[in-house]
Amino acid sequence: MKTSKTTSLPWNEALRALQQGRSPLVITHRSPDGDAVGSLLAMGLLLKALGRRPTLACQDPVPTRFHYLPHHQEVVSEVPEGSFDLVISLDCSDRERMGQVYDADRLASLPLLNIDHHVTNLNFGTVNLVVPTAASTTQIIYELVQRLSVPLDVPLATCLLTGLVTDTLAFRTANVTPQVMEIALRLIRAGASLYTIVQRGLVEQPLSALRLLAVGLSRMQVEGHLAWSEVRLADREATGYQGDSDAGLVGRLISAEEIRIAAVFKEVKDGRVEISMRAAPGYDVSGVALRLGGGGHPAAAGCTLNGSLEAAKARVLPLLRAALAEQEDGRHSEH
Ligand SMILES: [Mn+2]
Known part of the structure; x- marks a missing residue:
């Protein structure tokens, strides 16, 4: 993000972790919201673009209002057998937010990449890419997508814009900057439907x-x-x-x-x-x-x-x- 603190953020360490991890386990927080699901699925698409086969996990099911998001069916609530070499935590301010899918007995020895935008983040990872000025965790992932030159297609843009729209209540919160609007514009240009995301992600309720x-x-x-x-x-x-x-x-x-x-x-x-x-x-x-x-x-x-x-x-x-x-x-x- 273009702030004076940019240089102190561990972008390079985060990029290195993403490039080195062969079989990453990606976890978002329990009771997932739009930024949690959008981050998880966007990170899945980013890792697949890098040639990885990530496992995407969340303790609780993806709420039906986010079923317009591509690949939401791939999110598991039980972590399968298999050996992981990297854990990525998304939109979680502490380890506990990951819920039951983070089994410390099995995972605590692995490197943990903590990507989040909560000001209260406890920096519980091995690498802590915590950017409180970001309006959503998907905004941070957008930056990673740019730095890794991953092509911005419609599915990826839809996941990223979902986090940005839901966490800002459709650009109504105090942390919406011109940069946020610029990113949103690029995501819409890449084919994300702002209307669908606002309707399904924020407005419609049973x-x-x-x-x-x-x-x-x-x-x-x-x-x-x-x-x-x-x-x-x-x-x-x-x-x-x-x-x-x-x-x-x-x-x-x-x-x-x-x-x-x-x-x-x-x-x-x-x-x-x-x-x-x-x-x-x-x-x-x-x-x-x-x-x-x-x-x-x-x-x-x-x-x-x-x-x-x-x-x-x-x-x-x-x-x-x-x-x-x-x-x-x-x-x-x-x-
Ligand atoms: Mn968030």
Whole structure:
């Protein structure tokens, strides 16, 4: 990326790892989003162009809304037998985000190429190509594609643009720069359909998602500039919602102009709670997520806690109140 920090980033080490690995295992994060799936499939295409036969893995299935992406059927949730000589982690801010497909007993001795754009990345790889200024992990892969002179065909451009579009909510986030728009333009020129990606990747939802959203909005709690809500396992049953997202709930909460920080507490299986946090411009929830063992970006971050919904709220809400108070103080003293 064209920033003053470019020289300190290990582009050459990353390129060398990609060229040396004969049988790479590529992993993206559990509960995959558009950038996770787009990165995984784009990296698969890049490696195939280099003559490799990569294994593409994700703990959870590719959501059906991303089934327009080429080769999505190749993603496995169980890592097959076979000897790998390189692990590539995509869009994961820590090792744990890779989920069960990263079997440390089997893989910890291998070189690990960590490619990510989360500011909270723990640099857990052997090579850490972590670029927080990138709007998506696919933007970093685009740069690798350029440096390796891999031809930009329609499938590759579609995967790359999917990450860029979904992580920026269709170019609406604060990290969208002229360079991001230039890359998007090149990907569209290469044949990626912006319309398809926006519709399938961001806009369309099943009716059950709207029902779940309605339940979540009806439980909204507001305290000053803080808003939160919760999604229970029983809500999924009642609404028939099959996806593992919050159906856009946290995005709706932060869209209220009075709200500076929003959170959704989502009950998941195995007695855990996933917490999604959002911050309005000028506020930052990545620090709270990092303290709770998660990670993310200033405007969007998350973590997973063991225990009940009530226990999660009791632990997280005081931290969010404190972050909000501190950041509001900081803003006032700037004037
Ligand atoms: Mn991402």
